[in-house]
Amino acid sequence: MKPILLQGHERSITQIKYNREGDLLFTVAKDPIVNVWYSVNGERLGTYMGHTGAVWCVDADWDTKHVLTGSADNSCRLWDCETGKQLALLKTNSAVRTCGFDFGGNIIMFSTDKQMGYQCFVSFFDLRDPSQIDNNEPYMKIPCNDSKITSAVWGPLGECIIAGHEGGELNQYSAKSGEVLVTVKEHSRQINDIQLSRDMTMFVTASKDNTAKLFDSTTLEHQKTFRTERPVNSAALSPNYDHVVLGGGQEAMDVTTTSTRIGKFEARFFHLAFEEEFGRVKGHFGPINSVAFHPDGKSYSSGGEDGYVRIHYFDPQYFEFEFEA
């Protein structure tokens, strides 16, 4: 089916995310605009205005009341989803790379870049305690000295966060004590994205080392590997099939040296158990920076370096396809 093209950004897309129900799609890019769209037809519902730099990350809580964004303007902002009002402004010393609501929607975390002499930190705020926000005083701040965090999500039940690092390491930090619970290194290069499965029992990582990998979220045990020829920027798990979609391509800085034909800017579908590729979707004329499955599994979206977001509804053949086994 013809994809729906969302043109709401002037710069390359950095992250896209559906809310839990899947009716809304949040998109952020290297421009200061945060957009929210109706996923069903691609109509723009509104924007959250306030950031003054590239926005790296976005998240919505489970009941879609609040939206959290992190930006290179050294701030993390909390918005009222419906009205677009800025509820909180948390100033930081360096760019905010990742952010997220915990399972209950009460605690937020965000990580900051190692930049301009500042270290990489993960900060935790409890929204139920307004003083933390007002004084910009997180209840916990985990320093991360070795290799900066490039991607992070909350673990199941909000007990821990899972962080991917620049060097390819994966760490599980306790959300209570801040200590490192589990650490593994399966990737050889930067982890660009981490996305949980719908039931949060497993997650998929996307790495610059041309692979995406499936892990168990409790033990961080490596399960599967999906190989490509290009850096993988983002990977998402289907909510109702054993499928994973990978987005990536030639790195942006190398794109000009190659033609689009071999940039391999396609979204690629793999079977979760067999690690075999079974489909590709073309469209972007730059690398794909972020992919997301609709919670109902009937469509998916991709945001690219080209600045476009594309919503793709699957053809009937997708649902009929089965591997011979």
Next chain:
Amino acid sequence: MQDAENVAAPEAAEQRSQSHVDRPTPAAGEAPAGQARDAASETGSEGSGGEPGGAAENGGADEPSFSDPEDFVEDVSEEELLGDVLRDRPQEADGIDPVIVVDSVPQVGPDRLEKLRNVIHKIFSKFGKITNDFYPEEDGRTKGYIFLEYASAAHALDAVKNADGYKLDKQHTFRVNLVTDFDRYMTISDEWDIPEKQPFKDLGNLRYWLEEAECRDQYSVIFESGDRTSIFWNDVKDPVSIEERARWTETYVRWSPKGTYLATFHQRGIALWGGEKFKQIQRFSHQGVQLIDFSPCERYLVTFSPLMDTQDDPQAIIIWDILTGQKKRGFHCESSAHWPIFKWSHDGKFFARMTLDTLSIYETPSMGLLDKKSLKISGIKDFSWSPGGNIIAFWVPEDKDIPARVTLMQLPTRQEIRVRNLFNVVDCKLHWQKNGDYLCVKVDRTPKGTQGVVTNFEIFRMREKQVPVDVVEMKETIIAFAWEPNGSKFAVLHGEAPRISVSFYHVKNNGKIELIKMFDKQQANTIFWSPQGQFVVLAGLRSMNGALAFVDTSDCTVMNIAEHYMASDVEWDPTGRYVVTSVSWWSHKVDNAYWLWTFQGRLLQKNSKDRFCQLLWRPRPPTLLSQDQVKQIKKDLKKYSKIFEQKDRLSQSKASKELVERRRTMMEDFRKYRKMAQELYMEQKNARLELRGGVDTDELDSNVDDWEEETIEFFVTEEIIPLGNQE
């Protein structure tokens, strides 16, 4: 008759009573020792003043006797008496070290002695100051050998090194030796010790890979930008790794022509590997080696290094014996000609190199010049051995009124079997057909009265009487030319991009050359014939994006058109069953991979390797079957193909079974894992409910009761686009 010669070479006049011909080197011992004695006695006889002792004996009565009484004891030390003289007495160091003896010097009478001295002086003072010389004489004529003394022993050594073998004229080649060497050679024992027997090193079966039951071929792969090298069995399904080593070579690898050895390059030299486990078989120490070349018989290895060459010890190019590992001969590398500088004859019996106006042919195993002299061919531009016999083809360009010439010469007889004169020649290229049945000389000409370059293909039929020549003329630019390896067809790529055409010609037995087929609009810049002939891959490498066309030339059909984007190399396997296209990291930095195709152009495998650099098939030695046996096999092909098809079916069904089986186990394992994970998930249901204030969010529609109905109106535009032109 002699007079004429005398004018040209005055020294040659002394050849009349030539009895003292080239003496063997002093190893014989006898002759030089005699000379030394001669020299001593002659020095004595030269003294004309009579013997000093004589005066006392013949002393007249009027002379007082100065003799000491018989019992006189000297009470003055010699030092007091003649200290000033003793100070000048010869020191041990002033011995005979700086003295050389030169043999095979022309014998002359006193009238020409001065001239000879001048000539000798001219030649030998190059190596240092000559402090003394001596020309022994007999019957008023010099004896044919002379002694020269230098100021220092180093000069003498220099003279021996450089002047030994100096060719004065036709009859006189100097043999130069140190006088001190005579002593050395005199003391050599007459008994010959039998050299100790070297233990036999069992290297195993170096051709074991030919015995593989499935007749698979091997290939080497260099990847990770040269850090790792692997050897694989080629297999239709997946390549099977045999050996993988880190830093096996520092630059690249080469197979020997029959596939016995794998050569790796190192800063300090070349190593050869072989046998089942790829053990090291031989090492050749050549600092900074860059290029190598095997003789076709795999007996010799030629290595080139730009370092280490010195004036008196040629080391730029070294020829090694592969079996013993010994250095056979070193050469200087003066010209910056294309590698290989030395070209081997097909059987490895001869090798030749070209320098200015000269073609030097050497023979094995002596490594000496064939018939001790090079061929003078003024203006020689290029030469090439026939792959099917000891025939050399070379060409010389036009020189004023003399036309350009292509010559075919039989060796070692040096008989010219065919000479062809050519006019208005710009350039020539020599292309031999693999069996040596034909030679094509591609001649670029600028004929008078026309503009631009015309190319003629002069086809020499080597197997026919008097080597008849046919000509095919082409007016377009020629991009590539290639002979069918085992056949009588050739392919030519011609035209200007983007209008490139390929033409296939057949050299027929009836003396005609027929254009079989021409395809236009080709995306190609290189021709790759299957080693068995008939099939050909036309490739547009690098700048042409890796376009590939697979052509069967028996009926000239294009079997497949494909593309391997940015392909830089095409390599046929030695049997002509498979062909590999690759994108090498050396020429392109992304998508480094090699793809395996059948000869018909069906893609079998895509093998991506990190920073893949090079793939080389392991060559096979020529078949041992006779022509008739090969024919018979071809005739019975149907019988064999049934067996092979059966085998293929079996392995295919096995493969798909294996795949299904593998998937099944993967699925099972995954299910098990998921079951565990889901059990944990179910256990945590209460915790989840608690965290979200009792709202069940496990399923999208698990809390339908809480839903609020909301109607949103969307504007959907409908657009009807006609599909295709319906007429």
